[in-house]
Amino acid sequence: MIKSIKTWILVGFASLLLVACGQSGGGAGSKKSKTLDNTKKAGFVKCGVSQGLPGFSNADEAGNWTGIDVDVCRAVAAAVLGDADKVKYTPLSAKERFTALTSGEIDVLARNTTWTLSRDADIGLTFVGVNFYDGQGFMVRKASGINSVNDFRDGISACTNTGTTTELNMRDFFNSKNIKYEPIAFEKADEVVQAYDAGRCDTYTTDKSGLAAQRTKLSNPDEHKVLPETISKEPLGPVVRQGDSVWEDIVRWSLNTMIEAEEYGVNSSNASSLKDSDNPAIKRLVGAEGELGAAFGLDNDWSLRIIEQVGNYGESYKKHIADTGILPNRGPNELWTKGGILYVPPAR
Amino acid sequence: MNFKNLKLNLSNKNKDLIPQILTVAFLILVVIYFTINAQSNMGNRGISFGFGFLSQESSFDITFSLIDYDGSHTYARAFLVGLLNTILVSAIGIFFATILGVTIGIARLSQNYLVAKSAEWYVEIFRNIPLILQIFFWYFAALRALPLTVDSINFYDISFLNVKGWYVPKFVWTNFSIFIYSIIFAFILIYFLAKYAQTQRDKYGKQIPTLYISILLIIGLPFLTFLIGGVSLSFEIPELTQLSKTVYVYRGGVSIIPELISLALALSMYTATFIAENVRAGILGVSKGQKEAAASIGLTKGQILKLVVMPQALRIIIPPTTNQYLNLTKNSSLAAAIAYPDIVLVFAGTALMQTGRAIEIISITMLTYLSLSLSISVFMNWYNKKMAIKEK
Numbered sequence: 001m002i003k004s005i006k007t008w009i010l011v012g013f014a015s016l017l018l019v020a021c022g023q024s025g026g027g028a029g030s031k032k033s034k035t036l037d038n039t040k041k042a043g044f045v046k047c048g049v050s051q052g053l054p055g056f057s058n059a060d061e062a063g064n065w066t067g068i069d070v071d072v073c074r075a076v077a078a079a080v081l082g083d084a085d086k087v088k089y090t091p092l093s094a095k096e097r098f099t100a101l102t103s104g105e106i107d108v109l110a111r112n113t114t115w116t117l118s119r120d121a122d123i124g125l126t127f128v129g130v131n132f133y134d135g136q137g138f139m140v141r142k143a144s145g146i147n148s149v150n151d152f153r154d155g156i157s158a159c160t161n162t163g164t165t166t167e168l169n170m171r172d173f174f175n176s177k178n179i180k181y182e183p184i185a186f187e188k189a190d191e192v193v194q195a196y197d198a199g200r201c202d203t204y205t206t207d208k209s210g211l212a213a214q215r216t217k218l219s220n221p222d223e224h225k226v227l228p229e230t231i232s233k234e235p236l237g238p239v240v241r242q243g244d245s246v247w248e249d250i251v252r253w254s255l256n257t258m259i260e261a262e263e264y265g266v267n268s269s270n271a272s273s274l275k276d277s278d279n280p281a282i283k284r285l286v287g288a289e290g291e292l293g294a295a296f297g298l299d300n301d302w303s304l305r306i307i308e309q310v311g312n313y314g315e316s317y318k319k320h321i322a323d324t325g326i327l328p329n330r331g332p333n334e335l336w337t338k339g340g341i342l343y344v345p346p347a348r
Numbered sequence: 349m350n351f352k353n354l355k356l357n358l359s360n361k362n363k364d365l366i367p368q369i370l371t372v373a374f375l376i377l378v379v380i381y382f383t384i385n386a387q388s389n390m391g392n393r394g395i396s397f398g399f400g401f402l403s404q405e406s407s408f409d410i411t412f413s414l415i416d417y418d419g420s421h422t423y424a425r426a427f428l429v430g431l432l433n434t435i436l437v438s439a440i441g442i443f444f445a446t447i448l449g450v451t452i453g454i455a456r457l458s459q460n461y462l463v464a465k466s467a468e469w470y471v472e473i474f475r476n477i478p479l480i481l482q483i484f485f486w487y488f489a490a491l492r493a494l495p496l497t498v499d500s501i502n503f504y505d506i507s508f509l510n511v512k513g514w515y516v517p518k519f520v521w522t523n524f525s526i527f528i529y530s531i532i533f534a535f536i537l538i539y540f541l542a543k544y545a546q547t548q549r550d551k552y553g554k555q556i557p558t559l560y561i562s563i564l565l566i567i568g569l570p571f572l573t574f575l576i577g578g579v580s581l582s583f584e585i586p587e588l589t590q591l592s593k594t595v596y597v598y599r600g601g602v603s604i605i606p607e608l609i610s611l612a613l614a615l616s617m618y619t620a621t622f623i624a625e626n627v628r629a630g631i632l633g634v635s636k637g638q639k640e641a642a643a644s645i646g647l648t649k650g651q652i653l654k655l656v657v658m659p660q661a662l663r664i665i666i667p668p669t670t671n672q673y674l675n676l677t678k679n680s681s682l683a684a685a686i687a688y689p690d691i692v693l694v695f696a697g698t699a700l701m702q703t704g705r706a707i708e709i710i711s712i713t714m715l716t717y718l719s720l721s722l723s724i725s726v727f728m729n730w731y732n733k734k735m736a737i738k739e740k
Contacts, residue, residue: 094701095700119704122703123705124390141594143593144592144595145593145595146592146595151592152591153591155597155599156595157597162698162701163698163700163701164701167702171408171419182411182512183409183411184607185411185687185698186686187693195491195687198488198511199491199496199512200511200606
């Protein structure tokens, strides 16, 4: 009830907000950033996160949010406000997330969101980059005798979340294999886990990182396994509203800074001591050379603050994804120099 | 300006009309303002507005559908699937809530202490627990309690109950239309029989056993079609199939998904408590003198309830019960929580997400619920009028 009503109210309010903001929206292409001004005035970054996905955005009992998605918002707060803790988190369901962003309820959406053409082009959003390369997979019971997706047969039932790309990929996959299946789609991940655990469905499908994280919530995690196949590309990344290019750049380069910092071996503990490094790329990263911040109305230490307060991408990944046992192996989320596909444009 | 003339024009009728017209005009202006504003804002934010998406391919599948559907159909079709599922669960819920509610309501007035107290406890427990918790309870309790497919509860080898649903035989008909025609024909005959019986009773005081003849007609005629009309019925019994080492599924037959069962159960058990209270209030609302008068002219207990108490009680019961029917229909939107594919889950959930058209889809969904509720209201008002005292 709470969830459903909340969704309705939110969507309702969002529509009202759209209406109520009057002609004041706009501002596309202007040099000044309304979102940046508002953020500075409010003193915190309005960040939309998931309702609880370990490793990505998850709140502990005290209400402290952690995860690699959360770190994107923290990086933006460090760059813009000078303090990574100045973030207001809004937990959102898959259904609510885009409306919350387009209506201005949040300014950055860092909620394991897949970058697709229709989302980018059609509904007033802009994806600024990728902070996790994921792919959809299947989890099954070890005892089931299913060892690969080729063991699926007509009549299999699959649990998943509604309103995600997962639902569409699942259909594409089963259709291509010509398998009749029973799709059972829940609104919240917790219910999917419970239903799968109770035996309502034979397989649970979502992004592999999600499967790894949700597996820990099952009553007997060791009795389940994730099948080796990946059936889709799921580049997950932060999203901003269309029309504020300065804000878009700030979020994009906050993320890029974290990845570039790892590439150059700059981390939270050595960043300030690298101000007199011999490498100009490192000097630019820690704000000792160039005037990069000025391009989006920030001081020159913006990137140094990100690295010092949040850390580089590698630190973030290790802390939230690897050390928590979700996905110890970085796979494609390794730097391009180390065999992965993390590759960001140079900060210069 | 001559004020005298102006005053003359304002007859009493106009005096009432002008404020009303102004209010309506104001409301229309507000709606127009909000619409234009929303459009320009959405334009500014690069969000397009339109209903063209309804004819696009939906590309998602739905577990349970009363009509032919898969992802290659349109969003409009998905909407229809959701709507039909909402109507289905509401209809089932209303049916059982009414039966249960009337039973409990009468039970609360029972002379038997145990019966009356149990009914009271039932009402107090189930109406005071939030509905969403009851839905979760029935769903997850049922899922945990039911056996896996391979150890299904077996009903005479034709029907099977397990964690994936309740599998019942599918009716396979030949010449089904002849069967339906015979039923329609039986109803027409019964209608004329009732009319004939009425005139016989009014004119000659002759009692015709209408009920028994009607039962005979409604069973006998369709049965005849099996013998001479070429109608036949066979059953497709669900069959256990192994998919892998431990994964089994029933193929064939009809599967009633556990989401539907638990949702209908929770909705009817919850709403029944309110209906029970309405029924109790209705019966208590009929004055004692009526019953005593009926008894004094020699009516039996059953006749008193049927001919004197209930017709009067119904006038009290119907209006608040209409509210409960409307509540049940709207509450069925909680289905989304347990994956029953109703209109909220399918259309305001998945379709909204896939298309991103929040305003369009939420408006359509709201209008749909409004029309559903209004239809129920219209029907119940008609029924209420029918039951109301016809003063002569």
